[in-house]
Amino acid sequence: MLLITGATGYVGRHLVARLVQNGERPRCLVRDVKRAAAVLPAGQVAFAQGDTTRAETLATALQGVDTVIHAAFMTADRKQSSGNHYYETNVQGTANLVQAARAAGVARIIEMSGLGTHPDKPGTYMQGRYEAERMVKESGLEWTIIQPSVLFGKGAPFIKGLTDLIRTSPVVPLIGGGKIQFQPIFVEDVVTVILKVLQERERTNHKTYIIGGPEYYTFTQVINALLHTMHKNRIKAPAPNALVGIGAAVMEAVLPKPPLTKAAMTLFTFDNITDIHSVERDFGFTPVAFSKFLTEQGV
Template sequence: MTIVVTGATGFVGRAIVEQLSAAGERPRCLVRDAAKAAQSLPAAKVDFVEGNILHAATLDGVFKEGDILMDSSFMTANLKQHGEETYYNVNVDGTANLIAAAKRAGVTRAVVMSGLGTKADKPGSYMQGRYLAEEAFKESGLGWAILQPSVQFGKGSAFFKGLADLIKGVPLVVPIAGTGKETFQPIWVDDVARIAVMCLNDPQYDGQSYPLGGPEIFTYAQILDHLMATLHVKKTKIPGPKPFVMLGAAVMEAVLPKPPITTAALGLFDFPNTTTLDSVAKPFGFAPQSWLTYMQANGAD
């Protein structure tokens, strides 16, 4: 049995690969460029196979009978859409290609990385793509476990790095999208990876979606305050009307290759990005890391 990891060079994927390798597993990582992937993954402890989930023909030979799929290939809301790299193409069509290739090879189980608050939405939207991807796994005939974390922190977190860059980059003030009262429950990426490995190793977790959050709930304004304190920055928070902030995000998407925030990411402010405080301890038996404690030891980014 081999675990095949998609999205292995991404934020969550790297953490999963590192934990699998540390546990003595030798995962097979589906990547577009093996030489490039070897720069960010423990190359001596993994096997690389090249392919692209957007192109079904490249997935032949990726899987073998008895493999388990760890799908962390979702295009996340912080990423700018460009060319064929759209939320729908990657998260819907790419997922369909991946499932079909896995089933042809005899794969029977999958663990899927998603996010909190997944629901049906308008066609073409980020949230709709995520919803359809989850539904595809549920209807695939594979055993599945879906992980739905809140915003994740850790080295390389796009969410928190984007906020830190916003705080440092805008003079005098920090713009707030919406009211600042929107809530989040940050969870450590290594805790999410630990849960993924538990699900990969134990089919008792199959057939359920797992909303995941850390031990603290913060408003968006509180998150900015804690980041500013850690960065030793004092600025005034200025709430902005959502349409105005969305326009600003759209402009940044148009002109910047890696905008600090996207219109899709702002959609995460439309609902409480939280779950129960025992969402990790109850099903998985351990206490998750505190974001504040992590920042005290590691800084804001």
């Protein structure tokens, strides 16, 4: 039995759809079954109601489970709110899950993490993501960690944040001067990687896979590609991180869904890239290029 946490999320929904297409019936750990049934193929999956931050809800969900795919995280682009805190969800939630998995006799955990996860100052978003990875590695279970660069695909959070900004603002800030590099990877290709990890159990055990698409883009190039695809002209204003950080803090304080959060600024402090052939090298297929996707499918 396969249990997916974060099944209602962007990665989770695409993963569940492919598993169901392949004739599988995964169990999905969800906080709200009614809300989950609206976004997942309800008749073709099993729901287990649970919340990783509430340890007592996990034992039943993990009964009879061999492998957990852990994608229930508070990502940096989301503003913290009641019941959704970076530390509580990412660190305590993962600790609870690992402990409950061990107690239930689960054999294996696959964690959806992010490219560039590294130790940082105590209490920061990045440190929490690093601790979550460490707990998985030290769980005593078979483990695999997948660290993708930013995702693209219809409704992908990173791209949607930028297209919303382009639609609503006459000025687009080139965060960090626009020079930070990204390696956008198609969500369906990330799902293919997860499915291959699931199948190739021995080869992928105790490994961290850093993956990206077949093209590097600076942030300025991402913005230019989106402006071109959307047939829009905008003023592009190079903005130092310190200034954008203040803007992000203000937006977070006043908007329920800010286009940028302070935690998301972490993404703009290092190049989000790896080997251009990472997916071919580790998984034997060529991922879709962002440029091709934009030409064929739009934003």
